[in-house]
Amino acid sequence: MVNIxxxxxxxxxxxxxxxxxxxxxxxxxxxxxxxxSAEVNGEIWDANRPINEDSTVKLFTWxxxxxxxxxxxxxxxxxxxxxxxxxxxxxxxxxxxIENGFYYDVDPGEHKISSDDFPKIEAKMLELAxxxxxxxRKEVTKAEAVDFFSRKGDEYKLELIEKRGEDEQLSLYxxxxxxxxxxxxxxxxxxxxxxxxMMKVAGAYWQGDENRQQMxxxxxITFPKQKELTQYLQMLEEAKKxxxxxxxxxxxxxxxxxxxxxxxxxxxxxxxxLRQRLEDFLKKAQIERGYQPVxxxxxxxxxxxxxxxxxxxxxxxxxxxxxxxxxxxVFLLKPMNCPHHCEIFxxxxxxxxxxxxxxxxxxxxxxxxxxxxxxxxxxxxxxxQDDAHLFCTTDxxxxxxxxxxxxxxxxxxxxxxxxxxxxxxxxxxxxxEKYIGSTDDWDKAEQAIxxxxxxxxxxxxxxxxxxxxxxxxxxxxxxxxxxxxWQLGTIQVxxxxxxxxxxxxxxxxxxxxxxxMIHRAPFGSMERFIGVLVEHCGGKFPLWLTTNxxxxxxxxxxxxEFAEKLKKELAAHDVRGxxxxxxxxxxxxxxxxxxxxxPFMLIVGESEVAEGKVSVRKQGEGDVGKMTVAEFAxxxxxxx
RNA sequence: GCCAUCGUAGCUCAGGGGUAGAGCACUUCCAUGGUCAGGAAGGGGUCGUGAGUUCAAUUCUCACCGAUGGCUCCA
Numbered sequence: 001m002v003n004i005x006x007x008x009x010x011x012x013x014x015x016x017x018x019x020x021x022x023x024x025x026x027x028x029x030x031x032x033x034x035x036x037s038a039e040v041n042g043e044i045w046d047a048n049r050p051i052n053e054d055s056t057v058k059l060f061t062w063x064x065x066x067x068x069x070x071x072x073x074x075x076x077x078x079x080x081x082x083x084x085x086x087x088x089x090x091x092x093x094x095x096x097x098i099e100n101g102f103y104y105d106v107d108p109g110e111h112k113i114s115s116d117d118f119p120k121i122e123a124k125m126l127e128l129a130x131x132x133x134x135x136x137r138k139e140v141t142k143a144e145a146v147d148f149f150s151r152k153g154d155e156y157k158l159e160l161i162e163k164r165g166e167d168e169q170l171s172l173y174x175x176x177x178x179x180x181x182x183x184x185x186x187x188x189x190x191x192x193x194x195x196x197x198m199m200k201v202a203g204a205y206w207q208g209d210e211n212r213q214q215m216x217x218x219x220x221i222t223f224p225k226q227k228e229l230t231q232y233l234q235m236l237e238e239a240k241k242x243x244x245x246x247x248x249x250x251x252x253x254x255x256x257x258x259x260x261x262x263x264x265x266x267x268x269x270x271x272x273x274l275r276q277r278l279e280d281f282l283k284k285a286q287i288e289r290g291y292q293p294v295x296x297x298x299x300x301x302x303x304x305x306x307x308x309x310x311x312x313x314x315x316x317x318x319x320x321x322x323x324x325x326x327x328x329x330v331f332l333l334k335p336m337n338c339p340h341h342c343e344i345f346x347x348x349x350x351x352x353x354x355x356x357x358x359x360x361x362x363x364x365x366x367x368x369x370x371x372x373x374x375x376x377x378x379x380x381x382x383x384x385q386d387d388a389h390l391f392c393t394t395d396x397x398x399x400x401x402x403x404x405x406x407x408x409x410x411x412x413x414x415x416x417x418x419x420x421x422x423x424x425x426x427x428x429x430x431x432x433e434k435y436i437g438s439t440d441d442w443d444k445a446e447q448a449i450x451x452x453x454x455x456x457x458x459x460x461x462x463x464x465x466x467x468x469x470x471x472x473x474x475x476x477x478x479x480x481x482x483x484x485x486w487q488l489g490t491i492q493v494x495x496x497x498x499x500x501x502x503x504x505x506x507x508x509x510x511x512x513x514x515x516x517m518i519h520r521a522p523f524g525s526m527e528r529f530i531g532v533l534v535e536h537c538g539g540k541f542p543l544w545l546t547t548n549x550x551x552x553x554x555x556x557x558x559x560x561e562f563a564e565k566l567k568k569e570l571a572a573h574d575v576r577g578x579x580x581x582x583x584x585x586x587x588x589x590x591x592x593x594x595x596x597x598x599p600f601m602l603i604v605g606e607s608e609v610a611e612g613k614v615s616v617r618k619q620g621e622g623d624v625g626k627m628t629v630a631e632f633a634x635x636x637x638x639x640x
Numbered sequence: 641g642c643c644a645u646c647g648u649a650g651c652u653c654a655g656g657g658g659u660a661g662a663g664c665a666c667u668u669c670c671a672u673g674g675u676c677a678g679g680a681a682g683g684g685g686u687c688g689u690g691a692g693u694u695c696a697a698u699u700c701u702c703a704c705c706g707a708u709g710g711c712u713c714c715a
Contacts, residue, residue: 115644115645203643203644208711214643215643216644217643245707370642370713371641371706372641373712469715553675584677615675617675
């Protein structure tokens, strides 16, 4: 017998060689039916893999992330089996589970797979799933694996095997007619896969290397119940309605023009009003926190970026230099504001008494992004950073960092973002050549970030190798409507630029010292932030931010004058909106205001004029009754 | 940049080798209506751009530009 410790601390005894499935059965039959895999001593295992020693076991059902992972991973194998059946000679790459479903990278050879083929693939998968084929694990040596895949002629699998150590134990999983090199775990059998949907087909480089073979990546998703698939597809439909590109068009926030160029958003009046209000909000918060606004030009001499190191690092891959016609001077379109701000710091001798010096600018920058990467407002070629650079002493670093963390969280909170994560990006110790600066400085900077986030109790993930070349950073990541994660606010510690620009201040000791620099942008960029914000709130912006807080809807033209008078009164209360004075029926005006997501509709007609009141209607909710303008204004302010 | 799909009126889209259509929006007129689309008439497109095939191209082919979904990338 072996002892199995469950997450609640209870211990159960099972026969040696029994599996986590048996553990589940010992608890209840119902649980056993739902168990898809288990975590055994920290490793995810097949539910039916024998356990031979005392272990801690955590059972996964479909409801757990670990369970979904198993379910979708097995589904990837099922899809591969279907593909082999439909397309003889197809070669397989890798096929993992992902956040929503799974994919398999395949080399279809002479076949061509398009979305037209999806129904065929789905049907085959369901047919195979119904065969209730068991997933059978087999441990093999590297030589055995090489032998198997050589005979099968799967060069991609062979390449994966080659990378493994000589003595490494590998495993194969078989279900039906399909065998794959795989670590597992997998479902007990295919029969629990009841609903199948092929999602999309795309190209993907083999091993993520753009110099290598382009594979066909097939995405799919599966569920244990048809109903869950239906719900998932409905959720996707809903998400599409919130897409900032769609809403941006409908609400006339921004546009793109082929003539102006890809990735260069043009802000329309509605979007500009919104954006300026956001800017004002942050400017105010920053001035309260001792930031000093500056303005710098949009171009600078190439020399500036040679000094900063950006030319060497990104010069080849940026917008190419601009030359003056006569003097032959060479300028670059500003890709970031930091070098300009370094010049501001360095333009005269600085005293420690001036530190921390916080220089802020809504700086518009231009970066060359490959055409294929452009995406709405979230990935563009010209954008405005809510940038600031904080120059401080090493001793002040942590406090400044905490101040920035506080500001960023204030911004996110005020805009209704609750669900975000913070990612700490550190060096990849394996590739030191990618970074500039001394190891000592890097250590200190990384530690400062880790300490500060711990101190405010921020939940963080840590990514090695994601740091900027000049320093580690902390990024706030927010999900968009379709579950894609975007980096918004960023805070970066930088020891390199002050050194490259030879920035110095006179300390209390009369000696010269080098300041530390913090780059930070709570929004990240106005473009991306607004893009994500639009999706986050589905176009219903926070009341304080929205352009039209109300619409006055006169019942007929006779009341337009009264409406205008109300508008003036509301303006005196600092509430902004407009009068819909079109000769339309009130039902129509309501519909249009609802579609434009105007938070409040004030309906005025005969009785309102007589009583000196307005009938208030709340967007998405309906009639709330009559009140005077003053009553409305104070009720409105309560909701700000 | 790479792979796939796509580009027809301001928007959403139908059509298809013989120079184009719907709904909404827009304009005008009628209607002045009480809580999610009142009625009628009208204007509007060298069918993304350029080249090729053809008697004839918006339709077929190629290139370019742009968009969408991925990949790679993201100072």
